[in-house]
Amino acid sequence: MPQQTRQSSWDGVEASQTDVDAPFSLGAPRPARRLDRRAVHWWLTQNLLVVVPVLAALAAVALIPDAPSWLWPVFAVLCPLGVGYALLTPWYRYRVHRWEAGGDAVCATSGWLTREWRVVPFTRIQTLDTKRGPLMQLFGLSAVTVTTASAAGPVTIVGLDQRLAAAMVQDLTERVRALREDGT
Template structure:
């Protein structure tokens, strides 16, 4: 648009919990290590397809090691969230990034999920849904007490805001 300033979405204010980096690292290890171990064992045991298995193992490590090292830190720089009196705003992803905004008046449910790994690190995933089948906002890696407070606060604001949520 000529003669106008260039617009961009700013980063949401709050970082997620630092422990999320460890959580994402463990999750990445759980993805990479079993594959590498299985390939390694098979390569040690089976004679004939060994070159193929070794190639697959090398490929797994070449992709997997940077993934385990880089992805969690990258995510930590991208994943951010913010809630105002009017809206919830969150950014997520690492290579592929996503910004989501949902107005308070359209929020239908707010809930948290804690998997076994997240419980270990005292983390929660907060999910905010609207009437749209596609509009849910997910905030990963929040401290579980902060998440519980946030659920209470968002529910209260959403109820106080007029609107039928559709």
């Protein structure tokens, strides 16, 4: 039976969303919020910036007069694989990546080959960071990194709207500060 999760109102909109694909564990929050849809275009652009030059270089080498004859069959195999990778993985990643900042923890699912589900209780948060690379800025996106003392490393939620990310960091900072002032 799918669980319904109420979204926080950082962006001024309260909504509930049902998600059957997210991992679930008794007592742990279940991430239900999707990333911004522009994340698909951001990942697609990243993929194309890698795949297109590689395929172009392979084709250029294959066009050299003394090039080995096996380069064209390699190109014929790698071209549809590379284009398929570039076009399909962003949509799959968008379907898998989720996040949630509930009453007492931040949780996120990520990955496209290997799925990772991480939960960070507010009491464990040490730092909150936002990151916006050049491509992310072009698409109006940000990444929020929640750092703890865990050996597993930080939890990063990529592909958030930049205003939502800023509001989320401010809200989480206030919640964590309130917990520390309470002496917990």
